[in-house]
Amino acid sequence: MTVQEGVLTKRRRRPLPPLGFIISLGFLTVVIFGAVFANVLPIDPLAQNIVDSLKPPSGSHWFGTDELGRDIMARVIFGARTSLVTAAGAVIIAALIGVPIGLVAGYFGGWRDTVLMRFIDVLLALPNILLAMALIAVLGRSQTAALIAVGVAGVPSFARIARAQVLTLRQLDFVSAVRGFGCSSSYIMFRTILPNILSPLMVQVIVLSSVAILLEAALAFLGVGVPPPTPSWGEMLRTGKSYLYEAPYYAVLPGLVLTLTILSFDTIGKQMSRALDPRSGGGTPGELERAGP
Amino acid sequence: MTPLLNVRDLACRYRVTGKRGETHWLHAVDGVNFTLDAGRTLGVVGESGCGKSTTAKLVLGLQPASRGRITFAGEPVSATRDSHWRAMRRRMQMVHQDPLAALDRRLTVGEQVIEPLIIHGLKGGPQTPRERALALFDAVGLRAAMFERYPHELSGGQRQRVVLARALVLDPELVVCDEPISALDVSVAAQVINLLQDLQGRFGMAYLFISHDLKVVRQIADEVAVMYLGRIVEQGAPDDLFHTPAHPYTEALVSAIPTVGQRDRKRIVLAGDPPNPVDRPAGCAFHPRCPRATAICRSEVPPLRPVAEGRLAACHLVPAVSARSAAA
Amino acid sequence: MLHPVPGSTGAAPPLLSLEDFTVAFAQGAGRTRVVHGIDLTLQRGEALGIVGESGCGKSVTWLAALRLLGKRAVTTGRVLLNGRDLSGFSERELADVRGGRIGLIFQDPTSCLNPILRIGTQIGEALRLHRGLTGKAAEREALRLLDRVGIADAPRRLRQHAHELSGGMNQRVMIAIALAGEPDVLVADEPTTALDATIQAQILDLIRDIRRDTGMGLVLISHDLGVIADLCDRVAVMYAGRVVETAATQDLLGSPRHPYTRGLLAALPSLEGPRVRLTPVGGTVPSPDAMPPGCAFAPRCAYAEAHCGNGIPVLQPAGTGHLSACRRLDALMGEWQRQAAREAGRHDPVVQDLDWPNRDRQRELSA
Amino acid sequence: MTGFILRRLAQLIPVLLIASFAIWAMIFAVPGGPVGMMVGENATPEEIAAATRKLGLDRPIPVQYFNWLTHAVTGDFGQSLHSRDPVTKLIGERLPATLQLALVSILVALVIGIPVAITGAVKEGSWVDRLLNGWNALALGVPTFWLGILLILLFSVELRWLPSASRYVPLWEDPNQALRSLILPGLTLGLYVSGILARFLKASLVSEARADYVRTARAKGVSERQIVGHHIMQNALLPFITIVGLMVANFIGGAVVTEAVFTYPGLGRLLIQAISTRDYPLIQGCIVVILVIYMAISLIVDILYAVIDPRIEYR
Amino acid sequence: GATASAQALKGGTLRIGVLDEIANYDPQQLSTVNFYVIKNLYDSLIEYTADGKPVPSLATAWKIAPDNKSVTVTLRDGVTFHSGTPFKADGVIAALTKGADPARGKNVYSTMAVVKDWTAPDDRTVTINFKDPVPDRQILDLLQFLIPIDPKGVETVETVPAGTGPYLLESRSVGQGMKLKANPNYWRKGEPVSKEIVFTIFSEDAAATAALESGAIDMVYNGSSRSAARLKNAGYQVFDGPGKLVQVFRINSTRGPFRNKKFRQAFNYLMDRDGILRVGYAGMGQVVALPWAPASPAFDASYTKTYAYDLEKAKALLKESGLTPAEMQDWKLLVNGSDEPSVRISQVVQATLAQVGIKIDLDIRQGAEFVDALLKGNFDAVFGGVGNVQKFPSRVATNSIYRTSKNPVLKDPHPHPDYVAAIAKVDTTFGSGTDVKASYDNLNKVLVDESFGIPTNSYEVGLIVASDKIGGITPDMDNLLVARTIGFK
């Protein structure tokens, strides 16, 4: 007598995704394309031309040049690489640490839950940016450090999502059923529960990607991110901010690209979670995952 | 002959936190005794929250009991998750209420039927896991073509068949069914009831069949136990028990069932709500709602004792018969 | 008791009637129709039962009739209350009808009450809206209502919240709220499904008593024929968004005239009589967006013939006050009568097991 | 209730102990110490040694931690190594500034967020809703530091209406000056938070609107307006309190970026400065204060929640 | 000289934007962050005019003994400390005692190295004795550096100012700024002009200049050359004092390829000094190849031409060094991340090096971490400004890289004995004859030959950018902020 019976026996036609989603996807594709193929493009983010410093956008330099006469657009394109690599690495780290923590805490409960969640609470109580800065202080300033710092800041959100999902799933009959077959705890955690929470975790990956990009940029903006001369959006904003009078485009254009990237991730993440929430008429987690077959 | 399942003085309590943060003990199951022979069906009925599901979990060793002893085919059942416990899983299985919830939406139903075999490392043997699963698909009346489907692509009845096939794939001796048809439509429920009976006829496993629907229990069970607030208050053959209930609670329960056939039947409507298991009434737990309660009911807990041929009841007002005649 | 057959109107118009009522849900670009043209009437003071399988449109029909389904639901046809069409009503007028003329109660009483408002506030709201009562007068009336629905210790209960009351009590509160507007009809959508057997009996008794005292009409939606049989004068059986049979309760239970109704009855286990093997109706209900052509029940029907697939059967008289929508009605009625005579006293399946995938194996198993 | 609060307070202690020890241990893992900054880059080894001894940094770390702890429990967080001022004084100067900014930002966020959420929820699916969704996405997606730059560019560089660098002026002392200073950072931060609040509130409004009791209210004949205002809103606001509380808690140390853009003297920037100068007592003090406030706010939120929502019990 | 124009100025509240939080009020911990308070809260014994002429301050007269082994100072009468204590010899002695204490001496300690002891024959006279004869200019530098401290307040001088200066501390809000008010008992007549100074700390140059432009402040002290250049064009007054710093590419010659002298010398040609000056300092300052400001007696402009940017010469030297390309690359350029010009010019050098095939990484560090690396000599190379370049040439040795003993970077024994000898020569050549000049020339030759420090340019420190309403700005030898003469036109 469940509603789902009626709904799920037939797969419904899904409406076309909204325009914003398509634009976002398009924009991200361009950014990712640029980041991946930056090396083969005929651009050099490091080539200095001190005589031509701080020139406004023109035919030869679409985004203008920076204080060392480097092409801002080239730096924005290579900056995408920095941002995306850092964000991707950070999200992977966050997931690799956070998900097992959440799984163990949620599945076993008891003292393990208490200990792990206290740890997560501490991480959570410290604002992300401070946590990341503290870690960078320990690790020294480098891309790896930024990546780890942003990753650790993302651990709590993965842990909590995983835990919350486990807590609901653990109650479900199909998990009890698998448990009833006499399998080990790790089998249930990693073979039964984990695949079932992959979809919400995937959404979290997308959501966290935008958070990670933002956090990475914020760190660079505060001067502790990926060190120069490696191009980085946040660093460009940081430097650009001190040339607001001479060269307003310097801070504005990279900021625009950064903002659009974040917005795109956000839009895509939202669309995905809408697709995951059956109540908003998308489908079931299972459906999204197997969109292929 | 030792019974397949022997439950003695089983009890289980949960710790619950009260309104002001104080701890209470909720006695979900409180001294349950019964036996179940191989190949037989024991039906358990009772209102919501009376401890049916808890009993089921205790019997399967999915949850530790706070008191009592369970033996399965002569071996004690414990809830410690050791290799013995795991091995025991092969011999006892559970069927849940909502078949959709009991299946992993992410795996094909075929994979899920095979899963227990994989977990128990039963990959070799005379049949491959796939052959074995297909044979069971056949037995529960599913076409082999459905093997590759996902749970949401099946109907409710078909899903429950998958759940049954999965429960049977390890060849268990006991299947605990916790309200296996409550989530199904009337017409589909009938299919599953029939199937359960047929499978028992073919494979000979015992059922512990839990339901709040007396009519379904009567249809399927060889013996019925009526639970009230964590205890069995009456037990016996279904027809006898439902036609001539001995315990006042059973009587009220039976009379409360709206039936198609009889209109304007005299109903015993119990006053009040089912009591809170956190603060059990003293004496007979049923006394606050019992139309016939007397002083002794308020003070003394009635034991479950034979009251007629093959019938047990826990009520002070029902005269006991001698142990000998009960055993006959 | 005899009821006028719809169409053969008596003197006064029926209290409530649906005429060719359909409901569809907007689904992406298109629409899925879930209720396909229903004709039903309810006389003043009558108790009408609606039965049918899950998803057949029992709830949707009545919610849509009162426009409680939101914008995604699109209805056609007419809903007449005392002869006036509700579809022409403004939101304001409709608000007066809801709770004022037609009271509603639902399946899960606890979730149907606002969790953060006191019981008293929620009853008071209905009293204010429909009877203009506030303050002391409202409180007095609320106490009376709680008393009426059999809640002891009413003054205290008024100050409590839904989660502090049991399910049965909450359903009583829901009834009290429904009664607050002194409606002409109570539409009860599976009011006891979520409740225990003993509590269900209490609620059914309560509804019966109130009806006896107030003469209020009742539409009782349930998938449990037993519950309907207990309370209703007349029953409408729905299948896949249509009414397939309607008759006085005794008549319908005693001599069902539609294969689906017969199947439903045969699939029910019973507490009485000898234990017999149940006869399930094979297959499943078609989903609203994949309706078979012709009779929706035909694919599951043991008596179906080729022409059942052409054209939708309409309700036709099958006795006094008895309507059934089956193309083979005449043929089957004769057959069933003969069969009944032949097998009087024996308990045999009424319908054959049809869509059983392994019918042969099944026989072998049961042998 | 008292028991509940006491229990929650007791839970605070281990968290603080663990956190403070972890931080203490961590800051010693950090390269560079406070001495260099104190003695300057041209200092001689003698000066360095003398300064190290003076700060007690030559003692074993557990001893230092224990020293700190014994003082800290009496409320004495020591002196800043850098300015030699008591840590409590330094924090005490920054905290009101931080709270003031948090207050203004939350007000901005509420003023923008609540109407956006309600309109979006009431008109769900319409073009207005889409527009507001877009607005929300923008509010969330635009990095505060970029928005801050744009605002400065517009209001300070171009129009010269407002100062580009904000100062802390207590609102009650000079409201005009204080607001001039707070308006840009408050807007920057508030806009971002309004996005979070609006999204959250709308989601809970929409999900509450689907709840059964709303259907009951309609069936009772309650008007649509009252259903939104009375039934849905009240229920949706409950979880909303948590979010607002969390946001405020997060502002205490987490508004660093906005503080940096507008050079606002908040607690976050004090901490960053302390980290950069390796001012150990100040780092510890700041973090402990941030943690305590965070937990205090979440405790207050929990209590509020339990007081308002009849379903919640104190645990 | 300022007094005359001060007459025409009006007092009032002077609102000054600064970029640093002061470390403390100790006048002996003189670092750029304290530059804006020291000369306002304290007075030194003597002062220099912009062209290096000593003038009296708290000392009314000073007499250097003929053997250059002592100096006798006569103290001003009628001066009181802020606490009300009269200024006497004990105030000078307190400062001398503190300065000679390695634990408390701070910046003064190294300058005090030449001092043997001191005596105070009476309240108004102090005689300072030296271990060895000390050149005149170096003695004057010491007197200019010595700031009398209230003997009662010497212990708490870090947190409570204890001077005789023209202003009193009124209030301070850490991280935000401070307020000074005029010292009513100040001994210089008619000064201070402005009755109140409000310092506002801006974390960024841009914010400070924006505040100046919006009229929220009257002047910015110690802002960047870049915004000064921009504001100058916009009609603001820009004052650069004589106390410049010289940016030096400091090389740790004890490490890796830098042990190779030819390799180091190549860097003399690898510095695109013009580019560095433009990118780093908006062209404000001069390109230099020696660590001297133009005001320094050792200043020699010819070196700048000789060692101009020349990749070919550099390549030739690199080749001569005999190092393989792989050996040349294995190092990092340490960068002070808190200093924007350093970040920029380090990137310029990085790019230049890439052109001659040397790929290096930047090791950007902030705050304590950077100072720590600097103090421990934990780097291969780093840009760092050196001070005291306008004073007696051997004062350059107070900068860590140029230190002759206990050099934290080069360690002991000093790897460049020629340089140590050259400094000693300068220190022991008295008078003003040709031998003095010769000792300077020798030092310059050794500096470029050893090449462990490659000066690139001089740059402004303590730049003052003021609105046109402001007048009466007095230059200071060290470019400290001297606010007592500043007022409104």
Ligand SMILES: Nc1ncnc2c1ncn2[C@@H]1O[C@H](COP(=O)(O)OP(=O)(O)OP(=O)(O)O)[C@@H](O)[C@H]1O
């Ligand atoms: N994990 C638990 N923690 C606390 N109380 C529990 C827990 N599980 C069950 N209970 C309580 O124990 C009692 C018995 O629960 P049980 O699930 O066995 O009832 P049931 O008879 O199966 O009811 P239903 O018919 O509703 O399924 C109930 O009051 C229930 O609230």
Ligand SMILES: Nc1ncnc2c1ncn2[C@@H]1O[C@H](COP(=O)(O)OP(=O)(O)OP(=O)(O)O)[C@@H](O)[C@H]1O
């Ligand atoms: N809001 C809705 N949007 C789309 N389809 C709906 C909606 N509500 C109901 N339906 C569909 O309408 C059909 C009829 O539903 P309805 O709730 O009336 O069934 P029912 O007969 O009341 O079943 P049950 O016994 O389960 O309550 C079902 O197929 C259901 O899936």
Ligand SMILES: [Mg+2]
């Ligand atoms: Mg149960």
Ligand SMILES: [Mg+2]
């Ligand atoms: Mg329904």
Ligand code: NI
């Ligand atoms: Ni009738």
